[in-house]
Amino acid sequence: MPPNVRYCSEEEIQFLPPYFKNTGDTPEPVLCRTEGRWPEWLSGTFVRTAGGFWSVPLSEDGSKPDAQLQHFFDGLNVLHKFEFVGGKVTYQSRSTADGVIQKAKKSGFLHTLIFGLNPNTALRDAQDPCWARLGSQASIRAAAFTSIILTRELIVGTDFNALQILDMKTLEPKRIFTYAAIDPELAGYGICAHPPKDRKRGHIYNYLISDEGVMYIFAMDYASNPAKLVWKTALPCKPCYIHSLAISSDYAIFVRNPVHMDTSDVSKPVSQMLTLETGESTIFYVLDKNTGSIVATYKAAHFFFFHSVNAYDYVDEKSGLKTIHVDLSAYSGDYCSFLDYNFSNLLDPACPFALPRLVRYVWGVLDGGGPAPGSLVPLGKLGNGVDIPCPAFTSGIVKTDWQTGKFLAWRPENGESAPCEPVFVGRPGATDEDDGIVLTIVINRTGTHSTLIALDGKTMREIARAVMPQVLGFGPHGSFIEEPGLYDGMKLY
Numbered sequence: 011m012p013p014n015v016r017y018c019s020e021e022e023i024q025f026l027p028p029y030f031k032n033t034g035d036t037p038e039p040v041l042c043r044t045e046g047r048w049p050e051w052l053s054g055t056f057v058r059t060a061g062g063f064w065s066v067p068l069s070e071d072g073s074k075p076d077a078q079l080q081h082f083f084d085g086l087n088v089l090h091k092f093e094f095v096g097g098k099v100t101y102q103s104r105s106t107a108d109g110v111i112q113k114a115k116k117s118g119f120l121h122t123l124i125f126g127l128n129p130n131t132a133l134r135d136a137q138d139p140c141w142a143r144l145g146s147q148a149s150i151r152a153a154a155f156t157s158i159i160l161t162r163e164l165i166v167g168t169d170f171n172a173l174q175i176l177d178m179k180t181l182e183p184k185r186i187f188t189y190a191a192i193d194p195e196l197a198g199y200g201i202c203a204h205p206p207k208d209r210k211r212g213h214i215y216n217y218l219i220s221d222e223g224v225m226y227i228f229a230m231d232y233a234s235n236p237a238k239l240v241w242k243t244a245l246p247c248k249p250c251y252i253h254s255l256a257i258s259s260d261y262a263i264f265v266r267n268p269v270h271m272d273t274s275d276v277s278k279p280v281s282q283m284l285t286l287e288t289g290e291s292t293i294f295y296v297l298d299k300n301t302g303s304i305v306a307t308y309k310a311a312h313f314f315f316f317h318s319v320n321a322y323d324y325v326d327e328k329s330g331l332k333t334i335h336v337d338l339s340a341y342s343g344d345y346c347s348f349l350d351y352n353f354s355n356l357l358d359p360a361c362p363f364a365l366p367r368l369v370r371y372v373w374g375v376l377d378g379g380g381p382a383p384g385s386l387v388p389l390g391k392l393g394n395g396v397d398i399p400c401p402a403f404t405s406g407i408v409k410t411d412w413q414t415g416k417f418l419a420w421r422p423e424n425g426e427s428a429p430c431e432p433v434f435v436g437r438p439g440a441t442d443e444d445d446g447i448v449l450t451i452v453i454n455r456t457g458t459h460s461t462l463i464a465l466d467g468k469t470m471r472e473i474a475r476a477v478m479p480q481v482l483g484f485g486p487h488g489s490f491i492e493e494p495g496l497y498d499g500m501k502l503y
């Protein structure tokens with residue numbers, strides 16, 4: 011275990027910035043105070059998942075210490091929603107883990123699948139024996155959630171075979187189901203938080219590990235009613251852990267990470283079950299989108315990745331060969347960043363983050379902290395004069411063009427900090443790929459609230475903002491849904 015992975019007490023947690031503390035929610039819609047000019051063409055809904063509860067009460071009367079979640083991925087979810095109509099911005103948010111929190115209050119123990127260390131450790135010096143049963147008892151929780159949307163209902167999923175349905179208007183959680191409810195063939199575990207969607211075909215692609223330990227890739231038709239399995243293909247390799255797949259126009263590409271889940275001791279948190287396969291190749295499996303057949307397999311040098319960014323296929327003019335490009339955000343060497351995000355590490359003044367490498371034309375967040383001049387909410391404890399505290403979890407937003415080497419960066423000003431993952435919204439009718447706006451959210455100088463910011467996609471300059479009535483907990487994912495809903499008509503399970 012790296013030295014920076016240890017349980018942080020309530021006392022230490024107070025040094026974390028507000029975006030890693032309980033944010034609460036705003037269930038009733040609020041009209042945001044805005045500045046600048048929100049584009050008239052912008053019509054739709056922007057949804058973000060975010061950690062919203064990291065301290066969870068374990069008693070009704072406060073007689074027990076709170077459970078303290080210990081890892082950035084473990085925050086219990088608050089779903090944030092912005093609606094854009096005629097230049098006006100409305101905001102509301104809602105906790106989607108009320109059931110988990112209520113259960114913790116009643117039982118005196120937080121039962122949920124946890125990536126980092128056991129949050130109940132404050133209760134006892136030793137790990138609670140109940141912990142050993144948690145491996146298969148995932149409750150819906152969240153920072154790693156991604157979302158898809160319907161007109162009236164919203165589905166969120168994560169790196170686990172579970173989907174949660176929420177009411178689109180009120181964000182109220184309604185029910186949870188697994189992919190097996192769509193087709194019994196989809197029973198098992200695996201499942202990544204970023205199944206790529208082919209909007210033309212109406213298909214979604216994901217991976218699955220059967221109880222027998224066979225790894226499959228499958229295509230699901232989400233546009234049919236009811237949704238149905240299209241194909242399911244076994245891969246000739248050991249099960250592994252991945253967080254995203256890639257698709258080009260003709261192919262689904264599964265990149266086998268050289269890391270797997272060691273389930274010999276399910277009392278361990280997920281981050282400690284993940285086992286890197288030192289020196290093993292990273293393997294690319296290319297599957298025909300129509301049939302699911304494996305058309306090519308390639309071995310690459312050893313690397314680890316979380317996110318695919320883009321993929322496309324074309325016939326190379328010189329060789330006449332079909333060629334596929336896949337862009338990934340990759341970590342080289344025998345290291346991956348998930349251990350960096352333990353709060354014990356974030357609180358350390360040295361605060362080392364591993365930085366992935368990219369990529370092509372893309373909007374991204376500048377990781378690894380960086381300047382946040384004037385911010386009164388630095389990340390972690392103050393420095394000791396030798397090491398410098400990390401000023402913020404993320405430092406800016408960047409647009410980079412791999413082909414030309416050009417990039418444009420935007421960093422928050424006036425003490426604002428920690429911009430979240432950007433989401434690009436193209437202007438209807440645009441022909442240039444950067445004609446539109448880039449949405450991100452920053453926390454204000456004193457840490458009392460967050461603000462949604464729109465940047466011009468071409469110039470990366472701020473054009474408008476909308477002030478939120480609360481803090482956005484840090485969470486990696488969001489989606490913009492143009493009107494009408496893309497998945498309207500999909501049968502809900």
Ligand SMILES: [Fe+2]
Pocket residue numbers: 154203204253316317486487
């Ligand atoms: Fe992700």
